[in-house]
Each structure stands twice: as structure tokens, then as C-alpha cells.
Amino acid sequence: MAEARSNALSVCNVVKVFGSGPGAVTALNDVSVNIEANEFFTLLGPSGCGKTTLLRLTAGFEQPTGGEIFLFGEEIENLPPHHRPVNTVFQHYALFPHMTVTENIGFGLKMLKWNASDIQARVSETLALVKMEAFATRKPAQMSGGQQQRIALARALAPRPKVLLLDEPLSALDLKLRQAMRQELKTLQRETGITFIFVTHDQEEALTMSDRIAVMSEGQIQQIGAPLDIYERPLNRFVADFIGDTNFITARIAAISGSKATCTAGGGLSFSTPMVGEHSKGDTVTLALRPEKIKLKAATARAKGSATIANATYLGTDTTYEIALTRDVMVTARDQNIAAGMGRFNAGDRVSLEFAAGSARMLTD
Amino acid sequence: MKRQRKGFVLGHYPGMNLWTALFFVYLYAPMLVLVVYAFNDSDRAQIWRGFSTRWFYKAFANDSIQDAAINSLIIAVCATVVATTLATLAALAMARTGEFKGRSATLGLISLPLVVPEIATAVATLSFFAVIGFQLGLLSIIVAHTVFCIPFAFLPIRARLEGMNDTLEQAAGDLYANEWQTFRHITLPLLMPGIVAGAMLSFIISIDDFIITLMVSGAGATTLPLYIYGMIRQGITPEVNVISTVMLGISIVFISAYWFMTKGDDHTTTH
Ligand SMILES: Nc1ncnc2c1ncn2[C@@H]1O[C@H](COP(=O)(O)OP(=O)(O)OP(=O)(O)O)[C@@H](O)[C@H]1O
Numbered sequence: 001m002a003e004a005r006s007n008a009l010s011v012c013n014v015v016k017v018f019g020s021g022p023g024a025v026t027a028l029n030d031v032s033v034n035i036e037a038n039e040f041f042t043l044l045g046p047s048g049c050g051k052t053t054l055l056r057l058t059a060g061f062e063q064p065t066g067g068e069i070f071l072f073g074e075e076i077e078n079l080p081p082h083h084r085p086v087n088t089v090f091q092h093y094a095l096f097p098h099m100t101v102t103e104n105i106g107f108g109l110k111m112l113k114w115n116a117s118d119i120q121a122r123v124s125e126t127l128a129l130v131k132m133e134a135f136a137t138r139k140p141a142q143m144s145g146g147q148q149q150r151i152a153l154a155r156a157l158a159p160r161p162k163v164l165l166l167d168e169p170l171s172a173l174d175l176k177l178r179q180a181m182r183q184e185l186k187t188l189q190r191e192t193g194i195t196f197i198f199v200t201h202d203q204e205e206a207l208t209m210s211d212r213i214a215v216m217s218e219g220q221i222q223q224i225g226a227p228l229d230i231y232e233r234p235l236n237r238f239v240a241d242f243i244g245d246t247n248f249i250t251a252r253i254a255a256i257s258g259s260k261a262t263c264t265a266g267g268g269l270s271f272s273t274p275m276v277g278e279h280s281k282g283d284t285v286t287l288a289l290r291p292e293k294i295k296l297k298a299a300t301a302r303a304k305g306s307a308t309i310a311n312a313t314y315l316g317t318d319t320t321y322e323i324a325l326t327r328d329v330m331v332t333a334r335d336q337n338i339a340a341g342m343g344r345f346n347a348g349d350r351v352s353l354e355f356a357a358g359s360a361r362m363l364t365d
Numbered sequence: 366m367k368r369q370r371k372g373f374v375l376g377h378y379p380g381m382n383l384w385t386a387l388f389f390v391y392l393y394a395p396m397l398v399l400v401v402y403a404f405n406d407s408d409r410a411q412i413w414r415g416f417s418t419r420w421f422y423k424a425f426a427n428d429s430i431q432d433a434a435i436n437s438l439i440i441a442v443c444a445t446v447v448a449t450t451l452a453t454l455a456a457l458a459m460a461r462t463g464e465f466k467g468r469s470a471t472l473g474l475i476s477l478p479l480v481v482p483e484i485a486t487a488v489a490t491l492s493f494f495a496v497i498g499f500q501l502g503l504l505s506i507i508v509a510h511t512v513f514c515i516p517f518a519f520l521p522i523r524a525r526l527e528g529m530n531d532t533l534e535q536a537a538g539d540l541y542a543n544e545w546q547t548f549r550h551i552t553l554p555l556l557m558p559g560i561v562a563g564a565m566l567s568f569i570i571s572i573d574d575f576i577i578t579l580m581v582s583g584a585g586a587t588t589l590p591l592y593i594y595g596m597i598r599q600g601i602t603p604e605v606n607v608i609s610t611v612m613l614g615i616s617i618v619f620i621s622a623y624w625f626m627t628k629g630d631d632h633t634t635t636h
């Protein structure tokens with residue numbers, strides 16, 4: 001467990017089963033993850049994949065069915081919540097309705113037996129941190145969702161936790177406020193140096209805020225990596241599909257040289273991709289290709305390797321084109337609307353496709 | 366809520382308003398008479414002689430009435446405190462232990478006394494006291510009242526607890542509060558409206574009780590309802606009207622307070 005000690009949080013082979021017998025639900029199925037100190041770490045995944053469960057195990061509201069959890073090297077899975085130096089920002093804030101903002105933020109400090117003047121100073125400091133000084137005497141019911149969210153954040157930050165857990169804290173806010181809060185949360189994390197474990201099912205949120213992301217599905221971690229890794233180098237079909245839009249192209253390995261492979265697909269396409277998994281020449285594999293990596297060029301009807309645009313959808317900043325490579329192979333390409341007006345092409349136009357080497361990724365499944 | 370025009374709506378049929386009015390007259394006319402005659406100047410309760418508050422002074426100065434009132438108060442306060450405490454503990458135990466076998470049976474058992482005929486409870490209580498050799502008197506009344514007040518106190522407390530989710534308690538635990546501190550700072554204050562409502566309900570039920578009290582009261586432990594009954598047997602006097610009016614007033618105050626307490630429930634529980 002030497003590795004476990006150098007991390008802020010180490011989750012080792014954790015299993016969580018709710019209920020028993022035929023109705024049992026496996027919420028986490030052998031999850032292992034190491035989160036470094038000072039990291040902004042995001043758990044990303046669809047509804048029901050076990051994100052909240054992992055957070056609740058860390059906070060101590062649930063006990064794991066199996067596995068171990070270490071917090072800065074200390075085994076914690078048997079400690080009650082009030083003995084863990086971890087604070088939570090709850091999804092619906094869970095502010096105490098009968099207490100003022102000041103009392104809410106001071107609650108943790110009071111329980112830690114800080115003296116009154118220290119509590120007062122820390123509450124003011126935290127209120128300033130979330131820019132809510134003017135609301136000190138309000139009750140939660142007298143504030144908007146966004147304001148309550150800031151107070152919930154302040155309350156969790158006040159005791160200076162070693163790790164802050166945030167369960168979809170932005171999901172109840174409107175789009176503009178959510179975007180503003182993303183930036184603020186990120187700044188706050190950098191300034192305080194606290195390890196943030198952030199839960200979301202919003203991929204954009206995850207990509208813009210995180211140092212690293214763990215993509216989860218059905219109680220398992222599919223891939224862990226920096227936003228760039230996750231987006232540019234998805235390991236499997238689930239990750240490629242969940243984050244952004246992707247063309248899945250069935251291709252055949254035509255040649256292998258070292259760690260690179262050349263794959264060919266219908267419509268005369270040829271890709272050079274890094275090798276993934278155990279494959280040999282002639283195998284059929286799935287490639288992922290992001291729509292925006294495809295460069296379109298006008299082509300004459302007879303040009304070799306050209307294809308027909310089946311459909312054009314104007315999206316404001318971009319236009320997406322569905323392109324028929326062969327009768328049953330379609331790809332989607334995304335083209336930025338640089339010139340004024342609609343996209344560059346119309347349905348029925350012939351185009352040729354270009355992409356940089358390495359823009360297609362071979363998937364493990 | 367908008368009422369649909371179509372369909373069978375009883376209120377739209379002619380004559381329904383009259384029936385409703387008659388119903389309310391039937392319900393409240395006796396009480397109105399009671400209150401009006403409490404201010405009667407006459408020595409005989411049934412003959413109106415003009416307005417006066419002299420019977421109030423007379424009733425309040427009556428030593429026996431004072432004694433009965435004090436007994437009633439002592440009993441109601443003791444029974445309320447004990448019953449509400451026990452009901453709170455029971456409601457917490459039921460809500461916080463999650464699903465267990467016999468949960469609905471337990472709930473049913475707690476609420477059963479609400480529908481058992483009071484005379485049966487009264488006889489049973491008396492026999493029980495006789496069997497265990499419990500001396501009848503103020504204490505026996507308090508014990509009996511405590512028992513039948515528990516279900517009344519339990520219901521509003523439980524309703525309040527049902528509406529509270531446990532996220533707030535988890536948030537307290539997350540902020541370093543141990544179980545006792547969580548109860549003291551979070552659960553109890555949030556539960557308070559339910560507890561107060563339960564206590565008020567217990568109080569009026571106890572103040573008002575006649576049948577059980579009659580059975581288990583020994584000599585010298587007379588409560589207001591018992592005293593009123595004793596007086597009526599010698600004919601209805603204006604004094605009886607006065608005491609009844611005062612008790613009616615107290616009940617109305619408590620019931621209104623109870624109503625306001627429980628009405629606010631939707632607004633105060635958060636999610
Ligand atoms: N207390 C519980 N009892 C039974 N099953 C539960 C319990 N809590 C969670 N589950 C189940 O465990 C699985 C994971 O739930 P979890 O709340 O962790 O999902 P999530 O990833 O947070 O989803 P969401 O994005 O919708 O919040 C779900 O299938 C859920 O039904």
C-alpha cells in the first residue's frame with residue numbers, strides 16, 4: 001500500500017451491493033482509483049452508474065461491501081462520517097433550514113469546538129471567498145438556488161477539509177450561472193489547494209474543470225485520464241460515445257508496423273492509428289473518429305474517394321454533414337461556419353474527406 | 366384548483382346551501398347558547414335576565430372549582446409531558462430504524478387506542494389498577510391519561526418526521542456532529558412543530574376527558590369535567606355554563622394553535 005499513502009484518496013477494489021438476494025443492486029463493481037493531493041478530480045458518467053455511491057462511501061454515509069478506502073494513507077472505511085476530514089457539498093445543498101447563513105457555515109466549526117471569535121473570523125473569511133458577505137443573516141429559504149449553492153460551498157469549505165466532495169453541485173442552476181460557477185469553482189480549488197472530487201454527468205463541465213476525469217459506467221471505471229486523453233484518446237466505445245460525438249467506423253487492419261496500424265474502411269478510406277489490444281493483420285476493428293477532425297473539400301463527381309453529402313444541419317457555429325461513403329456506411333463531419341451564411345455545402349454535393357494522421361483511434365471493443 | 370363545470374357537483378343543486386346552513390346550526394347552536402347563557406344575569410340558567418359577567422367572578426371564586434381546575438391542570442401537564450416524550454421517542458425509533466418486520470403492526474398497535482371504545486379502555490384500566498393494587502387518586506389519573514394521550518401525541522410527530530429526509534442529518538454528520546449533537550441541533554429543532562402540536566393535542570384531550578377519569582379517580586381527585594357533571598346533577602346553573610365556556614375557549618385556542626402549527630408543515634420542511 002505504499003502507493004496508497006502518497007495519495008489524497010485511494011479506493012482499492014471497492015464493491016458496493018445494495019440489498020440482498022434476487023433484488024440486490026451492484027452499484028460499484030470492483031472500483032479502484034487513486035486521487036492525488038490538490039487535484040480537481042471528476043467522476044463522470046450517466047445516471048445510475050454509481051458516482052454518488054462512490055462519494056457517499058468516501059464521506060462515510062455508506063459502508064463498502066468489499067475493498068478498502070484510504071485517506072492520506074489512513075484506512076477510513078470503518079470511521080463514522082464525523083471522524084473523516086472530508087466535507088460534502090450536497091446535490092440539493094442540504095442547508096439547515098432553521099439556521100441563518102452564519103450559523104450554517106459555522107456549524108462544522110462549532111462541532112470541532114473552535115472558539116467563538118475564531119468561528120466568526122472564519123465564517124466571514126469563507127463568506128468573502130464565495131462573495132456572499134451581504135447574506136450573513138438570511139435563512140436558506142430566503143435565497144435563490146445559486147445563492148444557496150454558494151452557501152453550501154462555504155459551509156463545506158469552512159472547516160478546511162482535506163478533501164471536498166461535490167455531488168453535481170451545479171445541476172440545479174441555469175446555464176449562464178452554471179458556466180460562471182465552473183470558473184469560480186476551478187479558481188477556488190486552485191486558491192485553497194484542497195483536493196476536489198467532483199461528480200457530474202455533464203461532459204462539458206468535466207472537460208473544462210478537471211485535472212483528471214474518471215469515466216464510469218454501470219459501477220465500473222471505464223477510463224481515467226486528463227480531459228485531453230479522454231477526449232482525444234478514448235479507450236473504448238463507451239467512453240468515445242459518452243464524451244462528445246463520434247463516428248464509429250468498422251475497419252480492417254491492412255498493415256502493422258511497430259505500434260502503428262494502417263486500417264482500411266469502406267468508401268476507400270485509410271487510417272493510420274496506434275495499435276490497441278491484441279490484433280493481427282486482417283482483423284476487423286472499430287475506429288472512433290470525431291466529426292470535427294474530418295476536413296471536407298469540394299470534389300468533382302468522378303473524383304476518386306469522393307462521397308455525397310446526404311444531409312446538412314445548420315447549428316450556428318458549425319454545420320454538420322452526414323456523408324454517405326458507400327450505400328450503408330455513413331459518417332458525420334462537422335465544419336465550422338467561417339464564412340457568413342449557411343454552411344459551405346448542400347445536400348447532394350460531392351466532397352472528398354481528409355484527416356490528419358492519428359485523428360482516428362482504434363478502440364478495445 | 367378550478368372546479369369543472371360539467372359533471373355531478375352536489376353544491377350546484379338547489380337547496381344544498383340550505384342544508385349546509387342547517388348542518389352548521391345543528392352543530393354550533395348549542396355551543397352558542399352555552400356561551401350566551403354564561404353571561405346571563407339570572408340565578409336560573411335557562412331564563413335570560415340580561416347581560417352580566419357576575420357568574421364568572423362567582424365561578425372563579427368557588428374553592429371547589431379552583432381545586433378541580435388545579436387538579437385538571439396538574440393531570441394535563443404531567444400527562445402531556447410524559448406522553449409527548451414517549452411518543453417522540455417512539456416516532457424516532459420507528460422512523461430511524463428503517464424497514465423492519467412488524468413495522469405496520471407496530472404502527473397499528475400505537476394508533477389502536479384511538480378507535481377502541483373509551484368505556485372499554487376505562488374499564489380495562491380500572492381492572493388493571495385493581496389487579497396490581499394501584500391506589501386510585503391523582504397519580505392513577507395521570508398514569509391513565511398518559512397512556513391514552515400517547516397515540517394523539519404520536520400522530521403529528523410522526524407526520525412531521527415522515528416529511529423530513531435524512532440528508533440534513535447526514536450533512537450534520539459530515540460537519541463533524543456526532544449522533545447526539547445531530548439530534549440536538551438538527552433533528553429536534555426541525556421536529557419541534559410536530560412535538561408542540563402533539564403536546565397541544567394531548568393537553569386538550571386530557572383536560573377534556575371524562576369517562577376514564579371517572580373510573581380511575583379516587584375520592585378527592587376531582588377534575589373539572591367531573592365537577593361539572595356533579596353540578597349538573599343538581600340542575601344546570603349559570604356557573605356550569607361559565608366553566609364550560611372557559612373550557613371551550615381553551616380548547617378553541619389550542620386547536621387553532623395546533624392547526625396553524627401543522628398547516629405550516631409544507632413550507633418548513635426542505636428538500
Ligand atoms: N440506498 C440504495 N438502495 C438501493 N439501491 C441504491 C441505493 N442507492 C443507490 N442505489 C442504486 O445504485 C446504483 C447507483 O446509484 P448512484 O446514486 O450512485 O448513481 P449516480 O451515478 O449518482 O446517478 P445520478 O447521476 O442519477 O445521481 C443505482 O442503480 C441505484 O438505483
Ligand SMILES: [Mg+2]
Binds near residue numbers: 051052053167
Ligand atoms: Mg447521483
